[in-house]
Amino acid sequence: MLGKMTKQMLTGNASIAWGVRLSDVDYIPAYPVTPQTEIIESLSKWIREGQMDAGFVTMDSEHSMITAAGAASATGVRVFTATSSQGLMYGFEMLYTVSGWRVPFVMANVSRGLSSPITLEPDHNDILAARDTGFLQIHCETCQEALDSILIAYRLAEDKSVLLPAIVNMDGFYLSFTREPVEIPNKEIVREFLPPYKPTHAFFRASQPMAQGVAVLGGHIYSYFKYQMHMANNNALSIYKEVSEEFKETFGRGYGTVEGYMLDDAEYVLIMSNSFSAMGKAAVKRAREKGLRIGLLRLRLLRPFPEEDIREALKGRKASAVIDQNISVGKGGILYSEIAGVLYNEKQRPLLLSFIGGLGGKNISDAEFDFIFDAMMNAYSTGNVPQPALLYTEAELEEMERLKRVAGKG
Amino acid sequence: MIKSIKDLTFEEQMLPGTPACAGCGGLLALRHCLKALGEKTVIVNAAGCFTLLCVYPFTPFKSSWLYTAMACAPAGAQGVRDALNILIKKGRLDEKEDLKVVVLTGDGAAYDMGLSSTSGAIYRNLDFYYICYDNEAYGNTGFQSSGATPFGSKTGTTLPAELNPLGSELSKKDLFEIWRSHKPPYLATISPSHPVDIANKFKKCEGIKGPKLFIAHSPCPPGWATEPRLSAKFAKLAVETGIWPLKEALYGEVKHTLIPKKFKPVEEYLSEQGRFAHLFKPIRQEEAIKNIQERVNRYWK
């Protein structure tokens, strides 16, 4: 049932805020950081105007903010919070801590490159640093997807076979400040999909004393609880499929764990994530017009990592190239390593190329995409896979040389 | 208000059998605080010795417990308090199920790493209790100097040595005044040697909404290098020498709840503790002892 829906021009930030508003969230501990701040400003305004019945508190840091979010969730309310880059790093200790509390709140991360050098523009070193924490991770390409993913994230996180916090990620500036037409679903219909929060697991109350977050002595106890988290996170894979199916039935739009674009008959596959995938899709379309059989695989659910779906999507391809919008300094692209791990035991696997691109929001031009396509085809025909490379144009290098001269280092 | 220890409740909220050291002054202070607070509490703890009070699958408390991390117990208290309020307001939790939210941290968390989150919680007028057991160093990591370490104390990182025979040359921060500058409705210093004073202070702030803060002077046998059986004696000596003033501030107004009739010399307190032994032998460091006595005299003038 689709019901009456309205479409509005919304930024990515406003889309997230709308997702939260529709989710019957009870409590929002917050802390400002660009480019996320518009989310918490919108929510705070709605609460002050009486359009949302939730508590809102500006904390003294993201470390405190994530603590308060986890503690409130452990007490039995539905919680949302948001951060970005430096803020995520500042609260990092608590990411591991609260996921160990098994508290199902949702946090938005608006990706932004990490200092230093300090910058405002996006890449994914912030969010990928959190990949081992226990949080579920959904990465978005569009504003509509950002709104919808908040609803999906609560369903996933709160499922009793999961009970882990979830992060919905989107790119700063490219999505956070970009306006797109977004369908704001009807609240009554959202309630059918995501009913108000009535947790049945343990939480603090006088008649039911509980010790939460207690210490353990001994590796066998620690291992047991850690691995429980791993299994719960993996449970979210099958739950995701049920939930996204139900989402599609309810709202008429669906999202897989991964998204294929012009993939069906593709011989070569570009692998990307988040909003820069839109540039990749445009490049794939152009390549198709030239008769090249290229497609794109966008990674959406990053934790749990949908290994089976990735393997399936890459089966029978000639070559594939990962554009990592991140850099593990001293190693290279993070997602490249993860995908290589997924493919290693396949008898017939595509060649896998690695590119680092879009760091700190650097544009990826048509020429750079064409370069990648050529590299994939060349690798297949010669059997030689090129070394991992940074996407960087000559014009950009010249400009950099000029700036260095200005800085007196020419 | 009660007059004598005979008036203290027999009801215990923390049961025996914890892994804390024999003679832990902080634990004794906590026991008396919890007696005063009653059963309906949730203790929000920061990293320190007392984190090990709850080791899976045991807890010594009749009430609830949440271990957070070192810097952020007050933020955890904020989350729990706010959530309870929301649940009650929205009719999803019976008021009978409400809990007093109690932060429990050592001095390292209170004086140093947790200052930001504490300042935030007091600023927001969070309705909570804060109990800091002040053993005057980072105890759980083996007694290194913290912002609460007094002048002249030996710790794992202020060993008296040739270049610096004093031990710690820095002075203890005044947490009472740091907290008081935030204008909380109630704060107090307490000592495990004065349980009647503890009970009365909790009584006094009962029903006050907002931050209610307690700093408990806490003898620590392994760190202070003292005998476990003498912890109450050292706690008492700290009060009787004037080193640890027992006081409270109700809406900012400071009042001493015990003024010794005749102050004992600080030397009596210092000389029997291993952490100050270097001030007395092999060479008596007269300047340093005088310095400590003068600080106390100046405070009480």
Ligand SMILES: Cc1ncc(C[n+]2csc(CCOP(=O)(O)OP(=O)(O)O)c2C)c(N)n1
């Ligand atoms: C972020 C962080 N840094 C360091 C530690 C290590 N650590 C654990 S307990 C502790 C000492 C805490 O001292 P205090 O607050 O005085 O409590 P006590 O140990 O004396 O009970 C330290 C430094 C930690 N747990 N977390």
Ligand code: SF4
């Ligand atoms: S080290 Fe000191 S504070 Fe810690 S438990 Fe032992 S006596 Fe108590």
